Amino acid sequence: MMDTVEVKLQTLPKQVAGVLARRIAGSGVAGGLGPSEQQILQEFGVSRAVAREALKILASLDMIEIAQGRRVVLRPAEEWDYLSPLLIDWLPHEQMREILAEAHATRIIIEPAIAAIAAKHMTKEKLERLGTLLAAMSASEDNPDAYLKLDLDFHMEICRAARNRILDRFMYSSRWWQMASRRISNQMPHALPSATEMHRAIYEALVARDEKRAEEAMRRHLKKTTAVGLPR
Amino acid sequence: MMDTVEVKLQTLPKQVAGVLARRIAGSGVAGGLGPSEQQILQEFGVSRAVAREALKILASLDMIEIAQGRRVVLRPAEEWDYLSPLLIDWLPHEQMREILAEAHATRIIIEPAIAAIAAKHMTKEKLERLGTLLAAMSASEDNPDAYLKLDLDFHMEICRAARNRILDRFMYSSRWWQMASRRISNQMPHALPSATEMHRAIYEALVARDEKRAEEAMRRHLKKTTAVGLPR
DNA sequence: GCCTATAAGCTTATCAGACAAGTGGATGTT
DNA sequence: AACATCCACTTGTCTGATAAGCTTATAGGC
Numbered sequence: 001m002m003d004t005v006e007v008k009l010q011t012l013p014k015q016v017a018g019v020l021a022r023r024i025a026g027s028g029v030a031g032g033l034g035p036s037e038q039q040i041l042q043e044f045g046v047s048r049a050v051a052r053e054a055l056k057i058l059a060s061l062d063m064i065e066i067a068q069g070r071r072v073v074l075r076p077a078e079e080w081d082y083l084s085p086l087l088i089d090w091l092p093h094e095q096m097r098e099i100l101a102e103a104h105a106t107r108i109i110i111e112p113a114i115a116a117i118a119a120k121h122m123t124k125e126k127l128e129r130l131g132t133l134l135a136a137m138s139a140s141e142d143n144p145d146a147y148l149k150l151d152l153d154f155h156m157e158i159c160r161a162a163r164n165r166i167l168d169r170f171m172y173s174s175r176w177w178q179m180a181s182r183r184i185s186n187q188m189p190h191a192l193p194s195a196t197e198m199h200r201a202i203y204e205a206l207v208a209r210d211e212k213r214a215e216e217a218m219r220r221h222l223k224k225t226t227a228v229g230l231p232r
Numbered sequence: 233m234m235d236t237v238e239v240k241l242q243t244l245p246k247q248v249a250g251v252l253a254r255r256i257a258g259s260g261v262a263g264g265l266g267p268s269e270q271q272i273l274q275e276f277g278v279s280r281a282v283a284r285e286a287l288k289i290l291a292s293l294d295m296i297e298i299a300q301g302r303r304v305v306l307r308p309a310e311e312w313d314y315l316s317p318l319l320i321d322w323l324p325h326e327q328m329r330e331i332l333a334e335a336h337a338t339r340i341i342i343e344p345a346i347a348a349i350a351a352k353h354m355t356k357e358k359l360e361r362l363g364t365l366l367a368a369m370s371a372s373e374d375n376p377d378a379y380l381k382l383d384l385d386f387h388m389e390i391c392r393a394a395r396n397r398i399l400d401r402f403m404y405s406s407r408w409w410q411m412a413s414r415r416i417s418n419q420m421p422h423a424l425p426s427a428t429e430m431h432r433a434i435y436e437a438l439v440a441r442d443e444k445r446a447e448e449a450m451r452r453h454l455k456k457t458t459a460v461g462l463p464r
Numbered sequence: 465g466c467c468t469a470t471a472a473g474c475t476t477a478t479c480a481g482a483c484a485a486g487t488g489g490a491t492g493t494t
Numbered sequence: 495a496a497c498a499t500c501c502a503c504t505t506g507t508c509t510g511a512t513a514a515g516c517t518t519a520t521a522g523g524c
Contacts, residue, residue, distance in 0.1 A: 011300075012478070037505070047479045049281065052505085053288065060292045068505045069486035079404055082397050083315065102396040109399075113341040164334040165314050167341075170402075172311055244507070269476070279508045284476085300476045301515035 013053035014086075016044050020054060021090040024063055024074060034064040034072035061087050083169075085176035093184065103177040108222045110170060111155065115202060115218035116211040118161035126161050127207055130154065134203055138196050147195075148182060154199060158206070198224060245285035246318075248276050252286060253322040256295055256306060266296040266304035293319050315401075317408035325416065335409040340454045342402060343387065347434060347450035348443040350393035358393050359439055365389065366435055370428050379427075380414060386431060390438070430456060 009015075020035055028034075040051035055072060058064045061081045064072050081087060082099055091099060118126075133154045140146040152175050159171040198221040205214035241247075252267055260266075272283035287304060290296045293313045297305050313319060314331055323331060350358075365386045372378040384407050391403040430453040437446035 078400055082401050102398050106398040109345040164337055166334050166338040168310055169314050
């Protein structure tokens, strides 16, 4: 039963995996031994099914390697799946801030290129949806949470226009980073009206189907929108 | 026991997940009902533990959504985890070729930027390792398999120099795509000596710490190395 | 008739205990 | 010292229960 507290925020294996992941992230040596099923049984008092699922979760993040007959071993942190929303939540704040900064740097590389491709493929329907989102953003400048969601949708919609599922997947992960970013620092990075203006600039470049201008507008936007809470 | 054939190429849940994934990828409607534990038990004759793990695998790829009490539902294909080596293997060839083309397009976006950043951060040790890899490539031009491995290591090593774990993860996935690419089309795309020359150009730009030149050399390399087996 | 509350029957989640299969090291033999 | 065998330990799979959450239908009250 894992604990006297009976609240069930999430599934049991996920909770166990979270504890183990934090422990590994905090003080794990690649190549070293990972938690065995038996250890988990004793420490958490859960059934073997739960222990196994927890390990499977860690394995799916490439944090550990499981093989029949062999003990669980820790994998190098450079190869963990930092694109997963699970791992994001389980990293110590120090590492999390680093990752978020790296994620933002990656956005600056990828999204301008996406905007350029999107400008080429832009259709009337897409533009209409983008226009609607833009209007909604303009009307939600007093509601940061709603604004963030619209912001994410706006970027995702542009990405979809590029018709590249790999890039789609990247943007999908990007969503979690930005929500995590919001979570650790509640302050708004900039005045929302200014953000709306930059989004409008991107939108208009897309309307004009001007690849170079869309690329540049996106780059300017992202460079201004510095990674939240990362003054370093 | 799943089948009369007793060969064990991989774990049982993975096999089941593979069959289900192919089926879903072939004719699945987002929002529709996915396979239930009961259905899997009856169809494959496996235990519930195996059926559950198979479903968990599909869920980790964002192909299905599992919740207690509710039936399993199919998630939209646009949000599947195309970065996973599992999914790559399970896609029908048609879709796989599309994805591989999109993956290559993504490389052309990301890797030149990586090369530029790497040029800035390049150290003596990294350069030495890259030089060693380059020499090994030159010596392995008659062994396509060994060459591919060295090629992948070369690109990964450059990425590591950029010190960005998100980009690392992308390159890590890229490895699987290229191995899959090789798998479906055994022909070598180009003469290996020519490839070595292009790698050497990248290497020399890195030695000179010339960001622009490294970026351009990488771009030229990738544009030449068209996605294998994709004449379309 | 309409709304609500309860209950029944699905589904997935967790538990328990067993046996199978693979690995690695200890043991013992040559 | 080299090799084969065995044994302890690990993960993989099976069986059959019980718990918990959701959906639907049914019965009751208004």
